Amino acid sequence: MLMEKQLSNNVLYNLINDFKEKTNMQEARLVGVVSTAVSKTLGNDGRQYKAGAMIYIGESNVNHIKRRHSSDYTKYGDRLSLIISEPDFVGINEEDDSLEYVKIFDDHVKLVVRVAGDEKLYVRSLYTVYQSRTEFFIKSGRLKQLTKVDE
Numbered sequence: 001m002l003m004e005k006q007l008s009n010n011v012l013y014n015l016i017n018d019f020k021e022k023t024n025m026q027e028a029r030l031v032g033v034v035s036t037a038v039s040k041t042l043g044n045d046g047r048q049y050k051a052g053a054m055i056y057i058g059e060s061n062v063n064h065i066k067r068r069h070s071s072d073y074t075k076y077g078d079r080l081s082l083i084i085s086e087p088d089f090v091g092i093n094e095e096d097d098s099l100e101y102v103k104i105f106d107d108h109v110k111l112v113v114r115v116a117g118d119e120k121l122y123v124r125s126l127y128t129v130y131q132s133r134t135e136f137f138i139k140s141g142r143l144k145q146l147t148k149v150d151e
Contacts, residue, residue, distance in 0.1 A: 028056035031123060032084030034099075041147040042099075045092045048115055049099045055084055055113055057123040069127040076109050076126060083111045083126075089134065091143040098124065102143060108134045 032055040039051035057080065065073045076083070087101040099113040099121075107128040114124045137143040 028058040028120070028122070031055055031057050031080045034121070035085065037146050037148060038087070038090050038099075038101075041090050041144050042092060046090075046099060048097065049092075049113075049121070053121055055121045055123060061123055061125075064124070065126050069125070072107075072109070072127045075107075076105070076128075079103075079105075079109075080111065080123060080126070083109060084113075087111075087146055089138065089143040089145055091137065093142070100143065102129075102134055104134075 034049050034051055034053040034055065036051040039046060039049065042049060062073075062077075065077070083101050083103040086103065088104050089102040091100045091102075092098070093100055093112070096114065101111040101113070103109050103111070108131055110125075110127055110129050111123060112125040113121050116122050134143065138145075
């Protein structure tokens with residue numbers, strides 16, 4: 001009986017893993033929430049990014065960031081929640097409708113969020129940008145200084 005139970009657990013485990021691989025399903029962890037201040041700052045530009053919407057990061061997202069921006073992830077990967085909760089600037093990238101958070105530490109750090117096929121918000125990238133790039137996007141109107149609100 002114990003052997004049958006172990007066998008059925010192993011079969012179930014394999015079926016679940018096969019399903020996850022075939023459906024590209026992944027474990028995701030919550031890293032933040034779109035704040036009222038971010039939603040208000042974006043206005044109609046960010047209509048798909050409503051206040052209270054949860055932001056996740058999945059294993060494939062982490063792997064992408066580590067592969068493409070390894071040193072940035074090493075330095076700022078543990079600050080995702082801080083960047084989301086206390087950004088200095090936010091904006092919408094009109095090319096892909098992504099939500100961009102910029103937080104200024106020693107570097108200007110950009111965190112990119114997009115809506116996935118399951119309608120959830122996921123962190124897609126994290127990388128540093130030059131100060132001049134941040135300034136260019138502010139002048140062009142793509143990035144806006146966060147509007148302070150009482151939440």
